[in-house]
Amino acid sequence: MSDNHLAFTLHNGPLVPQLEQLLRSRITESTWAPSERIPSEAALAVELGVGRSSIREAVRLLAREGLLDVRHGVGTFVAATPAVEPAVEFTALLRRSRILEVFEVRRALEVEAARLAAERAHIGDLVELERRLALRHSRFKGEIDHFVDADLDFHTEVVRLSGNAVLLSLFESVRPLLRETLVEMTARVDTVPDTSHAHDQLLDALRNADPDAAVTATRANIDTIVSRLRALDT
Incomplete structure (x- = not known):
């Protein structure tokens, strides 16, 4: 497991923004490469110790920004050309x-x-x-x-x-x-x-x-x- 994974700690406050920031960092820091399929909602929920609904909402927000590509029935992928900051x-x-x-x-x-x-x-x-x-x-x-x-x-x-x-x-x-x-x-x-x-x-x-x-x-x-x-x- 990468240092990025180990660095995640829950803080007080809404959970979804924290998850969104973590997933965003994995994209912008190339932990996940362009066009790479990311782990499933279930896998991320187990890894991070959170509910699947929170993971789903964070993924949805990043997909709306063009950072992730959700392909129903296939999986979620990092956009081929992720948006720069x-x-x-x-x-x-x-x-x-x-x-x-x-x-x-x-x-x-x-x-x-x-x-x-x-x-x-x-x-x-x-x-x-x-x-x-x-x-x-x-x-x-x-x-x-x-x-x-x-x-x-x-x-x-x-x-x-x-x-x-x-x-x-x-x-x-x-x-x-x-x-x-x-x-x-x-x-x-x-x-x-x-x-x-x-x-x-x-x-x-x-x-x-x-x-x-x-x-x-x-x-x-x-x-x-x-x-x-x-x-x-x-």
């Missing part, structure tokens, strides 16, 4: 721009939906929203994809409570892209911003039929993440 940085910049665009669309949809929900929803309509919020909070420190799904379920219910079928249709159409973006972003950052308080404030605003407070809470939730993304580009 400046290209990797440019790809990351493009990804952040894409994420920002998704959040701009999300902000426009959800701010209006929250305002309408505060005006139209009744106390009896909020039981499902309360359930979904409790589930979101319980999954905050759990598996990334489970947390993101619970979070989006909560926001989908807010949009449904707006009573606007067009808004709901638009949100549901963008939800798959939003989910992909959130899972990827959450896997990459060292710490996930905790916007639980803003979610609680949104629920309180709907209980109080306060449109202004609902808009403020929605903006606080989304703008916290947007601000962090914009800071990465400075």
